[in-house]
Amino acid sequence: MGAGAHPLYRHGDSAVHRAPAEVKVVCLLVFVLAVVATPREMFWPFAIYALIVVCLWRLANIPLRWVLPRMLIEAPFLVLALLLPLAEGGDRVQVGSLNLSVAGLWAAWGIVVKGTLGVAAALTLAASTSSAELPAALSRLGVPAVVTSVLVLMIRYIDLLAAEAGRMRMARISRGDSPRALHQARAIATGIGALFLRSYERGERVYHSMLSRGFDGAVPDLAVIGAPPRALARQWVATLTPAVAAVTVSISAWLIR
Known part of the structure; x- marks a missing residue:
């Protein structure tokens, strides 16, 4: 992409x-x-x-x-x-x-x-x-910078979560899992929980990376930076x-x- x-x-x-x-x-x-x-x-x-x-x-x-x-x-x-x-x-x-x-x-x-x-x-x-x-467009429409940043990050990481879910599904199938079988509902629920934890941990790592690069909680005006x-x-x-x-x-x- x-x-x-x-x-x-x-x-x-x-x-x-x-x-x-x-x-x-x-x-x-x-x-x-x-x-x-x-x-x-x-x-x-x-x-x-x-x-x-x-x-x-x-x-x-x-x-x-x-x-x-x-x-x-x-x-x-x-x-x-x-x-x-x-x-x-x-x-x-x-x-x-x-x-x-x-x-x-x-x-x-x-x-x-x-x-x-x-x-x-x-x-x-x-x-x-x-x-x-999108960042410049939303900023010019008066959307708060924090909300704009959250939306942009969400769009960015949806791809990563979808890819992670695909890899987890492929791993289950390669081990004999049948996603359409009712008795596999527990395994699917466990996978969803694991995906949530991985997503949370990824968010924590991204946040700490931002802090290490000088992020202080203030979001810049996205409508004027390279827009x-x-x-x-x-x-x-x-x-x-x-x-x-x-x-x-x-x-x-x-x-x-």
Whole structure:
């Protein structure tokens, strides 16, 4: 993995990749808020939101075969949402052999469509923004330096933890372990505990290394150390276009509801 990259970053030279990171973060936040604020009873706004995201994928040269597998991260939430029509009360409707709650169906629809659009938009930002751009972007948006440092270190060490977990899994398999067998649950739980302890110890070593290099708890201004220039007004206008379109759609949905 190249410098400044993270697992979800997809190298490219599109207009989306070249857009300033701080503007993309604001665009994502506004877009998600617009999606969440949209009445769930209206269907056409969500189709427009999906079209906006797909257009961004095309502009950033992000293929569907790359995005769709990574969207499975929301699968547990979708499973919980699909249980709502069975658990909610109120009016019921017969769908085949199932007696489902109308309120539960609407709640499940809202969670599924809004969650899916939010994950898709977040993946678009992740795929087009390297981890090297994030510190300056978050600092320029007013995020405290300590929080920014914690987030950047978290992104950096996720790769190491994933690699460590992979090596531990391979070691178990080479010794006859079958991860899918129920009787191996204890071994898997023990491995998770060992991974936690190794992660804690690694954090301690990193912290002591920082102290030995003069770290005194004060975090420097990450927005001025080797950072790219600030976004120009025209870059703000161009990059925020999807967010402005989403806000317009959300307001229109409320007006004609």
